[in-house]
Amino acid sequence: MQAWLLFVVVGSVLVGSAVAVVATRDLVRAVLWLALGLITTAVAYMALSADFIAAAQVLLYTGGIVTLMLFAVMLTRRLDGAKVAVAAGLGGTRGPIAGIALFGLLAVAILEGSPARGERLMVADSAGLGVAFLTRHVLAFELLSVLLLAAMIGAIALARKDTQTPLPRTTRPPLPQDDA
Amino acid sequence: MSALAAGPGLVEWLLLAAVLFSIGLYGVLTRKNLVAILLSVELMANAVNLNLIAFSHFQGNLEGQVFALFSIALTVAEVGVGLAIVILVYRQKGGIDADELRELRG
Numbered sequence: 001m002q003a004w005l006l007f008v009v010v011g012s013v014l015v016g017s018a019v020a021v022v023a024t025r026d027l028v029r030a031v032l033w034l035a036l037g038l039i040t041t042a043v044a045y046m047a048l049s050a051d052f053i054a055a056a057q058v059l060l061y062t063g064g065i066v067t068l069m070l071f072a073v074m075l076t077r078r079l080d081g082a083k084v085a086v087a088a089g090l091g092g093t094r095g096p097i098a099g100i101a102l103f104g105l106l107a108v109a110i111l112e113g114s115p116a117r118g119e120r121l122m123v124a125d126s127a128g129l130g131v132a133f134l135t136r137h138v139l140a141f142e143l144l145s146v147l148l149l150a151a152m153i154g155a156i157a158l159a160r161k162d163t164q165t166p167l168p169r170t171t172r173p174p175l176p177q178d179d180a
Numbered sequence: 181m182s183a184l185a186a187g188p189g190l191v192e193w194l195l196l197a198a199v200l201f202s203i204g205l206y207g208v209l210t211r212k213n214l215v216a217i218l219l220s221v222e223l224m225a226n227a228v229n230l231n232l233i234a235f236s237h238f239q240g241n242l243e244g245q246v247f248a249l250f251s252i253a254l255t256v257a258e259v260g261v262g263l264a265i266v267i268l269v270y271r272q273k274g275g276i277d278a279d280e281l282r283e284l285r286g
Contacts, residue, residue, distance in 0.1 A: 003187025022207030099206035151257035
């Protein structure tokens with residue numbers, strides 16, 4: 001019974017914070033609503049016996065991505081202080097129709113193709129996760145570290161202020177006697 | 181859907197993830213601010229991870245959790261580079277309105 005209660009509470013907080021993220025006019029509030037949603041997702045992961053992933057979620061998503069987003073929001077304020085505009089593009093009816101249509105499609109796929117209720121429920125196994133990373137998925141693990149390094153270097157190279165001195169000239173500047 | 185016995189089953193968790201994914205899609209299509217679009221993309225990635233971990237739980241398999249951890253790391257990298265691009269756009273144009281980015285339009 002408490003599994004259902006947990007699911008309903010977690011589900012409503014998740015859906016409510018998701019709606020607040022996409023609907024609020026204030027961008028800082030939207031980031032904070034997302035942070036609430038991400039922490040609630042960590043609670044859901046613990047209910048689904050994924051303890052390590054829940055901890056990683058709080059550290060990486062809520063601690064890392066939300067901080068990055070707040071930096072970006074603060075660094076990209078409009079200079080005239082105008083409020084962030086929300087509904088544009090597919091506002092009106094086309095946006096909600098797209099969302100509802102996608103949900104309908106996914107719901108049909110889930111309900112049609114759902115497997116029988118498997119009774120092999122898991123127990124949280126962080127050690128097994130570590131073993132899986134270092135034995136079965138070690139190649140992807142190493143490639144992931146290379147990718148993270150590349151992303152870090154790329155982000156720094158992109159967003160760095162351009163303060164380089166110009167390169168030394170390799171040809172002489174044009175002199176007046178050249179126009180003869 | 182499920183007998184009211186032991187708790188929510190796979191289908192209920194998958195439907196919750198589908199709802200979150202659709203709300204994220206609505207946000208991506210509707211918002212004008214680039215950071216708001218990235219926030220909605222985060223929402224969609226979060227829904228995908230929830231999906232993966234729900235499958236992992238109900239199949240008794242760790243592979244779903246491995247996949248979810250990779251997905252989290254990739255999303256972090258994507259957000260880092262994406263926000264660097266947003267800052268570049270801001271430097272070029274003084275604002276991050278998606279409607280103003282029209283140079284590549286036919």
